[in-house]
Amino acid sequence: MRALLSEAPGGPETLKLTDLPDPVAGSGQLLVAVKACAINYPDVLIIEDKYQFKPPRPFAPGGEIAGVVEAVGEGVSGWAPGDRVIAMLGHGGMAEKVLVGAATALRLPEGRSFADGTALILTYATTIHALLDRGKLKQGETLLVLGAAGGVGLAAVELGKAYGARVIAAASSEEKAEAARAAGADAAIVYPRGPFDKDGAKALSQQFKDAVGPGGADLVYDPVGGDYTEAAVRALAWEGRLLVIGFPAGIPKLPLNLTLLKSCDVRGVFWGAFAARDPRANAAHIQTLFRLWDEGRIAPKVSRTWPLEQGADAIAYMAARQAVGKLVVTID
Known part of the structure; x- marks a missing residue:
């Protein structure tokens, strides 16, 4: 072979x-x-x-x-x-x-x-575990998805909508933003390529804040990392949650005073370890994914x-x- x-x-x-x-x-x-x-x-x-x-x-x-x-x-x-x-x-x-x-x-x-x-399996099982187990997503909450046109990003858009969230997609090109809209995002924005200087980081944070609205994002799904993470945390709502998925833009260094000021949580997502430690819960998630696939709610x-x-x-x-x-x- x-x-x-x-x-x-x-x-x-x-x-x-x-x-x-x-x-x-x-x-x-x-x-x-x-x-x-x-x-x-x-x-x-x-x-x-x-x-x-x-x-x-x-x-x-x-x-x-x-x-x-x-x-x-x-x-x-x-x-x-x-x-x-x-x-x-x-x-x-x-x-x-x-x-x-x-x-x-x-x-x-x-x-x-x-x-x-x-x-x-990998993208959707990671994401359903992230949104439900780690993020505790509730119907009607605002979900900001970074890297929204990648495999896990599109999965987060679709599953976020399937579970009743208002989904704001953020991506690095208009083509990618359009893919997120086609997957069901309520709105999509195009962010610039990092890394960012101080003014660029401030502008990125404001872009996220404007996109999610004055109430902030209840949940941020972050498979990007780098300078995007801090900007997204600044757009969180009071007691919001940031889901750490991956770091293609680099491992971020987050000022912990932001978590105090917003009373927010930073929650890691390691699906492989979850699947090994709780195979029964993972199997239930996978059966849910097959059902949602059959129903046309994910694709x-x-x-x-x-x-x-x-x-x-x-x-x-x-x-x-x-x-x-x-x-x-x-x-x-």
Whole structure:
């Protein structure tokens, strides 16, 4: 089989397409022929050794796949060759075949494409956990979504509306703002590219305040970081909550006096750890996501695809913060 491997720390240009022996399903495992692998921001970080987890090399990036079961290992029940599957791997997905723990695999509903299947779990499961468990979102509250046209950003717009919030989307271009409006945002603004000097930071904060209105934002969903975080905190309502999702613009340094003045909370969101610590609650969220998908209240958006041999280009595109919705590598 072919796999796109990271053999040493570096950017996407260091990845190498390599031939490897086919894996063999062991006890409790499924051998899956990968048809699609989603690209997420952790794929940018993991190949540079900047992610929380550092797999032993060589490894393939790609933590979210959809495909077809080729074989089942000893002790596996409920799965058979030919079944369509979605799986979260952490890494390893940019390969023609992968091993998946049968206990964690999910069925890809009939009528859904493999590409759409890869676009659902990580972004939407992260976001439903963020909004409901960490953010305690209530109907009628104002939700400000930064990076609103990325995978998790669009998920936050859709799920925010599904749970009755007034959603204000913020993105870095008019094209991205329009994508957020199409996903259901009540309003969308275009913010400038950072980093910002003192006057620029003040102007950004005022832009957020004007967008959310005089009452402030009850909840901020922040998958961007950098200078955008402090500006968003300044736009929070009394006892508002900031959800920390990620840092493509850099890890922010937040003046803690702001949290005192607004009596607000900064709440971290680590979906992977939540799923491992409370698999029952995570499974319930995923069933809710499948229901919302069936009802048409969420709709994963795949904006671009690349073949496996161009998978490095997909990661570079993500690193450049150009993505609208999800980016997917397809494998024939």
